Amino acid sequence: MPNQYDKEVILVVDDNIITCEVIQRNLEISGFHVFTAHSVNDAIQILSRQEIDLLITDYKMPKHSGLELIKYVRDHFQDICIIMLTGYGSINSAVAAMKEGADEYITKPFTDKELLDAVGICIQKQKEKRIDPALIYDETWARFGIVGQCQNMLEVYSKIEKTCKNDAIVLITGENGTGKELVARAIHYHHKARSIYPFIPINCPGIPATLFESELFGHVKGAFTGAVQHRKGFFQAAEKGCLFLDEISELPFELQAKMLRVLQEKEISRIGETLVKKIDVRIIAATNKNLEDLVEKGVFRQDLFFRLNVINIDIPPLRDRGNDIILLAKHFALKYAKELGKTEPAFTDKAISALKEYFWPGNVRELENLIHRSLIMNDEDIIDSVNFPDIMKFNVPYNQHLNLSLEDMSKKYVRDIVEQTGGNKAKALKILKIDRKTLLKKLK
Ligand SMILES: Nc1ncnc2c1ncn2[C@@H]1O[C@H](COP(=O)(O)OP(=O)(O)OP(=O)(O)O)[C@@H](O)[C@H]1O
Ligand SMILES: [Mg+2]
CATH class of the missing domain: 3.40.50.300 (P-loop containing nucleotide triphosphate hydrolases)
Structure with a gap:
């Protein structure tokens, strides 16, 4: 990426046509653009014409093996991530593949989730390979490729x-x-x-x-x-x-x-x-x-x-990392902006405070997905809370109110929602799913 498909492009190579089709279908449903090839020669043809982000190849194929394809790709295209598919119980081939430069391997038979997890890891790695290394390894706010300085x-x-x-x-x-x-x-x-x-x-x-x-x-x-x-x-x-x-x-x-x-x-x-x-x-x-x-x-x-x-x-969980949340958000924003061909986005004040106050049950992975999504959703190069999910916009800032009783918390929550909806009671009632009488009682 970026490419004419505006999606990550994956090449699947397996001499078994059905396997190829099943993988192709699953990946396309998940939003990837997929090419398939049934031999190493066909794969090399496609590689010469198309920009590929990720290669998924079978190990055992007639004529040339997946291992030979890995060697070829490593010699010609450093950036492409590689997942090797190996038959059940063939750890030897998996090790050989890793040595030749495969990034991951999955043993057949695999579940859709295993496939998508491996693809996710590779796409992530591949983006990191292409991103400015100075950004990731800047010692002032990241170490070992891990962002954070709290x-x-x-x-x-x-x-x-x-x-x-x-x-x-x-x-x-x-x-x-x-x-x-x-x-x-x-x-x-x-x-x-x-x-x-x-x-x-x-x-x-x-x-x-x-x-x-x-x-x-x-x-x-x-x-x-x-x-x-x-x-x-x-x-x-x-x-x-x-x-x-x-x-x-x-x-x-x-x-x-x-x-x-x-x-x-x-x-x-x-x-x-x-x-x-x-x-x-x-x-x-x-x-x-x-x-x-x-x-x-x-x-x-x-x-x-x-x-x-x-x-x-x-x-530590993300909610205990103070300003690192913003640092990480900016790190991911820059990373995805580059990928989407945008300039580095600015964060609005509302976005910053929503990021700081949210409870982050999914931690860094959730933050990364949020930033990626916000960038895609917003046509301008800014990150604003308007593109965040409702739960974040109307969230009670848990981390600051851990000592509130349930009753006080509920009152505060109601006030927050009314405030967030700009005093529009009808809207607030819809979100809170309570009747007008209860709302008025809580506001008192
Ligand atoms: N401090 C960090 N700086 C940059 N990226 C990070 C940081 N922490 C996590 N990530 C990214 O967040 C994602 C989740 O990280 P990772 O898979 O290591 O978490 P995990 O704790 O193993 O998750 P799980 O509990 O699901 O197994 C990865 O994409 C990783 O690169
Ligand atoms: Mg893990």
């Missing part, structure tokens, strides 16, 4: 700095969308020794219980029915690099003991093999839950919690 965030940076000098297990905690994965990646990519090796994220709730060992430790050919060839597990794939155990709280209880054992003994053996191998992998885990509570409830093992909680980086 005291809370300075503490996060200082912990990142310490953790990239050693191999200790790190537990990253924080609400949804606060930047847990961003911090995990920052730790990995700033580690002197490990950054050149893979960073492999594992979504813990996605590991099927019956395949836990095979997924994590791998297996040898013939170890069980269906084990038709040797296969590396995640631990081997991440050798010398980092394994990111995302949503660790969702790891089924019966698997927690197994995970603990690996982390303690730091050795694994593939299924069907007696040979025990030492592993050299950095572990970073993340969760948006309070693990101590889960331990108390008996759904998370205390011993695993202690093992993981060596260094805890707790990322």
Whole structure:
């Protein structure tokens, strides 16, 4: 972007026509422009004619493989993000793809959500590649590519700095969308020794219980029915690099003991093999839950919690970051303005105060989406609260009124709404969904 379609353009390459069509349909519904190709040669033809933002390619194809296509794209188009589709259980090919420069991989069969999540991550990365790096790495208000300069965030940076000098297990905690994965990646990519090796994220709730060992430790050919060839597990794939155990709280209880054992003994053996191998992998885990509570409830093992909680980086929610909210809003505004071919937008006073007062349940991700949407909605290069969702315009500023009783809060809310609607009682009644009598009582 920007391009003639005014959308991100994705090229899907798979020799299976039906797979291509299904992916194409899903991506088009989500607002992307999609080209498809059924062979590497066709894909190269399209790449020579069209500007492509993201390539999604199958691994196994007749004649030339997806790996060859990745090499070609990396040699010719640095900017294009790449997602590799691999058959179930072929971690070897996934690792090969990552080494050649793929950004993400998804194993077949995948859900629509998995596909869209991976696409989202890549599009984001791709935008960051194209954005002025001076903006992102400006040390005065961002570190490690993470925007923010409030005291809370300075503490996060200082912990990142310490953790990239050693191999200790790190537990990253924080609400949804606060930047847990961003911090995990920052730790990995700033580690002197490990950054050149893979960073492999594992979504813990996605590991099927019956395949836990095979997924994590791998297996040898013939170890069980269906084990038709040797296969590396995640631990081997991440050798010398980092394994990111995302949503660790969702790891089924019966698997927690197994995970603990690996982390303690730091050795694994593939299924069907007696040979025990030492592993050299950095572990970073993340969760948006309070693990101590889960331990108390008996759904998370205390011993695993202690093992993981060596260094805890707790990322503050956006509402506790003071002026960083504005900094982040401006960062995203500049980023999306460039992408949309607009000049850097100015923020109206109303927009600034709405941003500061909102509760931000979705944190940074929600803020980013809001700014992006506002820029698209507004023809002029300004950001105004008029383009914000109603919940923000009429929101009670929670963070300033945490000590109000429900009754007082409700009165204040009613007054706020009346004020926001410019004293138009009919409008206020519609929003509040109460009758006129109640309104008048509250206003008294
Ligand atoms: N401080 C920051 N500066 C710039 N971008 C940020 C910052 N924090 C988060 N983001 C962006 O916000 C989005 C959400 O971040 P990320 O995925 O790391 O959060 P998360 O905590 O892992 O979310 P979830 O709880 O959904 O797993 C990403 O696009 C990320 O790049
Ligand atoms: Mg995450």
